[in-house]
Amino acid sequence: MWQARAATHADRIDALTAGHRARRGTGERHPVQDFLFEYYNHPPSKLRRWHPGPGIALEGVTGDPRERWSGYTVDRDVQRLDLDRFVERRGRTLDFVSRLLRATLARPAHLGCFGLHEWAMVYRLAPGEQRHEQLPLRLSQADTDEVVRSHRIACSHFDAYRFFTEPAAPLNALRPTRESQAEHEQPGCLHAGMDAYKWCFKLAPAIPSELTADAFELALRIRELDMQASPYDVREFGLDAIPIETPGGKAEYLRRQRAFAEESNAVRRRLLETITTITGAGSASPGSRQRA
Secondary structure (H helix, E strand, C coil): HHHHHHHHHHHHHHHHHHHHHHCCCCCCCCCCCHHHHHHCCCCHHHHHHCCCCCEEEEEEECCHHHHHHCCCEEHHHHHEHHHHHHHHHHHHHHHHHHHHHHHCCCCCCCCCCCHHHHCCCCCCCCCCCCCCCCEEEECCHHHHHHHHHHHCCCCCCCCHHHCCCCCHHHHHHHCCCCCCHHHCCCCCHHHHHHHHHHHHHHCCCCHHHHHHHHHHHHHHHHHHHHHCCEEEEHHHHCCCCCCCCCCHHHHHHHHHHHHHHHHHHHHHHHHHHHHHHHHCCCCCCCCHHCCC
16 A cells, blocks of 8 residues: 555655754754755655655545645545646756756766865865864865865866865866756766755656655765765764875775766666656556556
């Protein structure tokens, strides 16, 4: 029954967000678990909602809170995603995400950036100017700046590049923009891997929540690597540094970056398959859809 799937999803999200929810209002912050909610502005309450995805009819929704959820139609006791309305309203977003996913999947992973986007965000900053002021640098500011100067920086993700400090921006080999996103996005980019989660919830309620939860978990693990390879000292959060300024640190970063590129591509393929189903099923008759 769909109620069991909904309960399993809610329990899974509750476990993944317990720390974040406990910290709300305390002033404490976690650079991994809290970042995804602050950066993407998608609260745990919405992530907790279970959506079956396209082509699934839910029986027995009378009296259930989901009976009043936006994006669905209810006929007697059966609820369905209003696919025609969804495609009508979100067609441009569906088209953009589809094109972006296809373009990303068509490219090889560009490895070896070593997470230098985080270093470029603190390049030549004065004390108190850092974005994450609660996190100390694990090297001195001078040594941190030298890591940036001594490496080739080729950040392909606009939402990372736009936070580079003014002196660091010209050091990047690329000039990504919002408009050129589909031209630059590639599977090896950690931020692009985290963004797979964003595209899932941006297309709610049409994306199966199990896929969104998988993308969220992947984003959490990618963010861990992002912080471990960053210039910040995150040991108090149980995260050992991956010193990308050393040969050993570079090797470890490459190993994990390659694995995340494969995992994020798997999520992209699942998401693209769902989008294809959404756009293809928009005109399908209700009787041709599954029931849960």
